[in-house]
Amino acid sequence: MDKFGGKLNDEKEAAIISLHNEAETAKTMQDRIIEKNASGEYETVEAYFAELGKVPEIITKYDAVQLLFRNYSRVSTDKEHLVMLPSDAKGMTCGIEYILIIFICYISAVMCYYERKYKAVCISSTNAVKGSFCRLLALFSVIVLCWICFAVIELFSIITVIGTENLFVGVVSLQAFANTPFKESGILAVFIMIQLTKLCGYLLISALCILLSTLTKNLPLSVFVPLVITCVWVYLFTPESVTFYSPFSLVLGSPYFTGDCYFIDTHGSLLLMYTAPDTWLLWLLIFISLIIVLVSLIIFIKSNKCNIRKNHFALPALLLSVAFLSSGCSSHNISDEAANGAVIASNSTNIYVPYIITDDDYQVVGRKITVYNQNLDLIEDSIIHDITQGKITRQILYSDGYLYFYTNDTITDSNDIYKINLSDYHEECVFAEPDTNEINMYLDIVKIYGSKNPDDYDIRGMSKYGDELYILTNSNKIFAVNVITGIRRLVLEEQYIHCFCMSNNGAIFYINADGNPVCFDNEKKIVSDRVFNNVCADGEYVYCTNKKVTYRYKVSDFSEEKYADVGEIYQVENGKALSSNGIYISEYGKQTKISEEGNLFLLDGKIVRQNGELLSFVEVQLF
Incomplete structure (x- = not known):
């Protein structure tokens, strides 16, 4: 289907629509034959297969036609800036090269390893600093050469899919980058930025190995620690995690450039699966990484002078670097202990119980959460939260100083999740069910009206682990809602x-x-x-x-x-x-x-x- 690539014109548009209609007609015909067979209308198996043989051959390419039509639907909204490109152009998001990281850790530690038996030579040599520069130059030359080789391989993988003529079209034409903040940049320009970001991450890993090798004089430790920390850190890079706030994750490259990613499930519900970090954060991480690289190189060069005064700044520099590298850790205290929803919640001092408020006709007019002490005495002014008329609190749980609960408004039929800070009783909405008639933006291009599946928001179970609430809905899906960002993701179905x-x-x-x-x-x-x-x-x-x-x-x-x-x-x-x-x-x-x-x-x-x-x-x- 390469003939449909490139700029979309009237001829290509008509051909794609015609092809899609043919595929849909064939699919409808096939479905009817299958339904007839299920109802026993065919007397023999041969008769059933004979009818299937009458289905047009295009049915064998049905999935490919659907992909083509979805790509066309997106591109047709902005023919001036978007072009038709294969949807499997994954060279820009190929991930991390673990073999290269292992090689960088090993060669960095070995080339900068300082052995005690060379101390006398170091003291007597007038060219110690020059030798240090030469080793660093050789080390970084090898790293850059390897980086260039991997970058060239990735570039060729992209060219084989989209062709050289499309390297300079807008990167938004690639579906993975349809929501990128770099909308005005071409594919080649964004590719170069991704590769430079990876290079910054590689140099950071190398600098950490150099720093450990210089300060610990322990070769195995200098290789093992950076390798394990880096690979584990990157392994934890998930849409819901905060690890992209660490310079370690720069080796991934593409997640900082793709922008927000969405997913439409089988019911047509629009789910935000990944929120990209802000652009300013990328520049900040690159700046921090370069500072750490510079500090590590200075310590290495100073150590080769065998100046004993180096010990006065070596340890503080190492601690400062560790603090910078740990910047990706969450800024809030989150317990990893699981908390499961119930009809009651408690902490070390109080007990919290939801209570229905009714009028004289026993109609529910609200709900309050009452507070008791550990002796089960009702505390004065114990109403933490009066939920507005019609809402019913169905489950609550306590975790990390907060009371979490979800409500069902019988008037608007909306399901929302709240949390209350028990130190000051401040209430905050963690997740609000979107309006059925709202306009959702798919990759900033395609508008979807009323795509919400109500069962995805009708909650019937709630638990918490870490900084995420796990909710079971009537659609038999379990979603995770981040209590800090409010972002919801699908976990399983x-x-x-x-x-x-x-x-x-x-x-x-x-x-x-x-x-x-x-x-x-x-x-x-x-x-x-x-x-x-x-x-x-x-x-x-x-x-x-x-x-x-x-x-x-x-x-x-x-x-x-x-x-x-x-x-x-x-x-x-x-x-x-x-x-x-x-x-x-x-x-x-x-x-x-x-x-x-x-x-x-x-x-x-x-x-x-x-x-x-x-x-x-x-x-x-x-x-």
Whole structure:
């Protein structure tokens, strides 16, 4: 389909539309034949395949035609600045060259390694500084030469796809860069900027090796530490992370230039999958990297003079460099302990309980969250937040000094997530459901009207890990919402998800459509083929329960252990559990029946009963 490339004109436009219509007609014909076969209208298999043989041959290229038409739809909105380019032009975003980084770490440490047996030679030599310059020149020459080789390979990979004639067209014509802040730049110009950014990252890694080699006099350490830190740091570079605030991530290059990236799911919902860092941050990181490189080179050259005074600035310089390199760490304190949503939340001093407000006709007019102390006494002026009329608070959780909850407005039918700072009761909306009729911008070009799937925002479960809230929606998807930026991303999607929880290692455990417990930690793993209807997390275990029995599984290896011949467990805390049929199980496995009056829940090892705004402890006698 190369004949459709380049500038879009009337002839190409008509040909693409015609091709798309032919493909859609063939697809419709194929779907009808499949439906007839499913309903038993064909007497034999041969008759079915005979009908399939009548479908036009273009059906074999249906996916390619769809890609072509999507590219055409985007380019047709701005024919003056955009051109038709293959959608698989990935040379600009090919990622990181780990082999080159390993080579840079090794050669930098070896060439600048200082051995004690050479100390006398260093002292007596008048050309020590000159020798240092020569070694540095040789080292950086090798690094630059390798960088040029990789850059040339990437450039040729781009040329083979888009051709040399398109190197100077606007980079926005490449779909991956459709939302780039460098809209006026050509493909070749942005490619050069990406490669220079990578070079800056390579020099930073080399400088760190030189610095460690000079100050520690330990060759293995000088190679291992920069290699591990760099590769691990880059491995953590994900759309929701903050690691791109570190100079280490400069070796990736392209994420600083692509701009925001969006994804349209199977229901047509528009999801923001990646928010690019601001341009000013890129220049700041490059400046910081160059400062660190300069400091490292000065320390290396000074060390070859064997001037003992170098020790006065070497250690502070190393500490300063480490501080700069750690600049990508999050600026806020986030606990890595999982928190799962419940009908109640607590911290070390208070207990927080949502309470329905009704009028004289028992119509819900609002919702408040009341505060109790650890003795279950209602605190004066305990209304933290009066939610406006019609909203219902459905789940709350406590984490890192904040109370998180989501609401459902029965009037506007909107679902929003809030957080309250418990130090000053300041409320902030973490995520607001967008209006159904809003105009969404896809890659700053294509307008999509009313593309929202309402089920993607109807929340029925909430957990928290790190700086993200994980929410289960009625569309059987689990999204992660960053509590700092409000950015939402899709984590996983299933045919059906009964319920889910977060473990303390950040893995998601849920019950799938078959009733099997599943662990999702970058990939889906079936924990057991037993059938359950609920899952709860507690420390190193997840508890899976059905109507009759409860098993628990170790998070680390999924080893199975029968917990109790009691089902319908809905809360587990430090090995203790509560069942919806009023049975309490101690950490030693002892069971007792409790009156089911009111709402029961576990709180710091004690059983608490809620009747309206009244809370009370429940005394149990185990047998």
